[in-house]
Amino acid sequence: MGNYFSIIIGIVYLIGMFTIPKWRQQKLNKDWKFYELLWFSICFIVYVIYLEAQLHTYYFLIPSSFLLLFLFSYFKEKRRLINGLLFNLFLLIGMTYLGVLLVRTYNPLLIILAGITGIALLVLLLIGLYALVVFLYWNAIVVMRKEGHSLANLLTLLLAIGLTAFLIFNHYSTRILPQWASLLFGILPLTMFYFSIVFYNFLTISVIYQFNQPKYTQDYIIVLGSGLIDGKTVPPLLGKRIEKAIQFYKAQSSATLNPPKLVxxxxxxxDEHIAESLAMKHYALEKGIPEEDILVETNSKNTLENMKFSKEIIETDFGGTDFHALFTTNNFHLFRAGLFAKMANLKADGIGAKTAFYFLPNAFLREFIAIVMMHKRRHLIICGLIALMMILSALAQFFLVSHY
Structure with a gap:
């Protein structure tokens, strides 16, 4: 019976896998990756529940409860950093559960998945940090060649140099430092480990937030500015934001004959000759968007003001607050822009324009630093506790050694 069910669920999954792309081709939004991932998750969960039903146990309810907790938090408010932590907590509990289920069933599929995961983790442990350093140096060179040598474009280089110095010193520290001094040096790797967890949670929710599937019921689309070339020309990065908004504008117009207005x-x-929004408007007009469907907000200097001032213009134009809106920006900036929309009491989620791969590491680092600065008091307290713990340990080690 077990083999028959495995074959059936495999056939059902394969049918769905090949059908989904064809199904999405018939839709205005042709993106199929989200639905493929969702279909795989559903089939895998059904299969795991079947395996446990064979054992007459219900341990799958443990990871399921963490998944429901994440989904409840996410759909209640998508724009929260804690959602990344909740999702990773679900992954940790889920992987532990699958490991226990593997031991109980010796299921071939679980064995294959465990083998792939084990090899990936082993490679990550053995060469992960060194591979990261090499990648960061390569990325820094590419970014500097294509984007220039500004400080904002040097973040991957600075991180690579810092990690290189850390690896060299960490290799020799145990040989040249007494034990109590090594404990003091331990402040650095522990702090790095803490921020790597924070970054991973931020990256997780940033990726999840990319899967927004807004309905074609929008009244407005806010397009966030990002600076002009020579003070008057829309650069490619900003152009992609506008084109993403135009793409949704046309899709909703085709689906409902009621297009949203672009803000x-x-x-x-x-250093600019005209307001960014005016240059953006001219760009949209050249792409065929009617002037009556374009509003401009000309006073903002940052993303928070983008959200606040756009909200004011929308409320005036709509004649109330019961409107539906979303915003467009580049994918790396999407989640932080969502946080600013929340701060401005603007109920709007975002859709992200694609960005060249080489630009993403540097861009996500910049976003992460900005996120950290938004919550700097919390991070300072935790880093202070780490430092205090290691200083006390070093003092205890120093006096114990001195005493004996």
Whole structure:
């Protein structure tokens, strides 16, 4: 019976896997990756529940409860950092559960998945940090060649240099430092480990937030500005934000014959000849968007002001607050922009424009630093506790050694 069910669920999964892309081709939004991932997850969960039903146990309810906790938190408010932590907690509990189920069933599929996961983790442990350093140096070179040598473009290089110095010193520290001093040096790796967890949670929720599937019921789309070339020309990065909004504008227009209005948001910088929003409007007009469907917000200087001032313009134009809106920006900036929308009391989720792969590491690092600064008091307290713990340990080790 077990083999028959495995074959059936495998056939059902394969049918869905090949059907989903064809199904999505018939839709206005042709993206199929999210639905493929969802279909795999559903089939795998059904299979795991069947395996446990064979054992007459219900331990799958433990990871399921953590999944439900994440889903409840996420759909109640998508724009929260804690959602990344909750999802990773579900993954940790889920992987532990699958490990226990593997021991209980010796199921071939679970054995294969465990083998792949084990090899990946082993490679990560053996060369993960060194591979990361090599990748960061390579990425830094590419970014500097294509984007210039500004400080914002040097983040991957600075991180690579810092990690290189850490690896060298860490290799020799146990040989040249007494034990109590090594404990003091331990402040650095523990702090790095803490921030790596924070970054992983941030990256997790940033990726999950990319899967927004907004309905074609929007009244407005806010397009966030990002600076102009020579103070007057829309750069490619900003152009992709506008084109993402136009893509949704046309899709909703085709689906409902009721297109949303585009709100171009961006003020005039000190080195710019015109407000960003006016240049963005001209760009959209050249792409065939009617002028009556474009609003401009010309006073904002940052993303928070983008959200606040755009909200004011929308409320005036709509004649109330019961509107539906979303915003467009580049995918790396999507989640932090969502946080600013929340701070502005603007009920709007975002859709992200694609960004060149080489630009993403540097961009996500910049976003992460900005996120950390938004919650710097919390991080300072935790880093202070880490430092205090290691200083007390070092003092205890020093006096114990001195005493004996």
């Amino acid at each position: 171009m948001s961006g003020g005039k910088g000190d």
